Amino acid sequence: MLFGVLLPWVVNVIDMSQVFGVLYSDTTAMTFAITGLAFLPALFRYRLLELTPVAWAAVVRGMNDPVVVIDASGRIVELNVVAQKLSGRPLREVLGFEAVKAFSRWPSLAEQLALLPKEGESSFELTGPESQPSSAFDARISPLGGNESLLGWVLVLRDITEHKRAAEERVRMLSVQSARAEAEAANRAKDRFMANLSHELRTP
Numbered sequence: 042m043l044f045g046v047l048l049p050w051v052v053n054v055i056d057m058s059q060v061f062g063v064l065y066s067d068t069t070a071m072t073f074a075i076t077g078l079a080f081l082p083a084l085f086r087y088r089l090l091e092l093t094p095v096a097w098a099a100v101v102r103g104m105n106d107p108v109v110v111i112d113a114s115g116r117i118v119e120l121n122v123v124a125q126k127l128s129g130r131p132l133r134e135v136l137g138f139e140a141v142k143a144f145s146r147w148p149s150l151a152e153q154l155a156l157l158p159k160e161g162e163s164s165f166e167l168t169g170p171e172s173q174p175s176s177a178f179d180a181r182i183s184p185l186g187g188n189e190s191l192l193g194w195v196l197v198l199r200d201i202t203e204h205k206r207a208a209e210e211r212v213r214m215l216s217v218q219s220a221r222a223e224a225e226a227a228n229r230a231k232d233r234f235m236a237n238l239s240h241e242l243r244t245p
Contacts, residue, residue, distance in 0.1 A: 045079030048072050107178075107198040111140050113191050115157065124198070129172055140196075146171050153180065157194055160184060166201070176202040 052072045107124035111117055117140050120128075128135050129146040140154045147170035153163075162183045169176030179199045186192035 042080060042083050045076040048076055048079070106200075107196075109140065109196040110185075110193060111154075111157070111196065112193040115139050115141065115154075117143055118193070124196075127170055127173075127198070129170060144170075150180070153182070154196075158182060158184060159191060169202070176200065177205045178202075 049072045052068050056068050102121045104121055105123065107127055108121050109117060109124050110119040116137055117135055118137070120135065125132055125135055127147065128144050130143065135143045141151050144151045144154060149167040150170070153165060153167065157163075162181060164179070164181045166177065166179055168174065169178060177200075179201045181197050183195050183197075184191055184193075185195060
């Protein structure tokens, strides 16, 4: 696209400066044919008009959960502030880079990003990045596009650290209660045994 925009300007400057002498044809107008060809890959190969960037960016940035939008070549095209902080890198080192490399400081997520699903959703649970090793996230990757072509993926993360800690605490409490109940049952059985034994010893 940059080539298509700059080409007419460059040709027009050369034409006006008469570097090659006086040309009796409008070379600037002729370059617009090449300009049109330069825009074809952006429109058809990279599907420039398939998404509405402004509306999509507003939705992504407004979410509290980390959200990452990845194009068909595996590069990050949009992410919100929460996701950028989890990557542990400044925005200039994340936006436009391969998702696997951008999240290299989050090994468990990078491994999953290397296996992006071609169709259907992929859900999994993973541990947090190196900056938050004790945290846990529920992740979901959904493909973008119709049945004919794949435009990219949307990665949505949900922090389930507190939920997991609460579940682990419930399991611990149930284990303690079970152990206490078993100990009390054992003590009652021991008391009954000692009572029976004492009764038998007193009986002539």
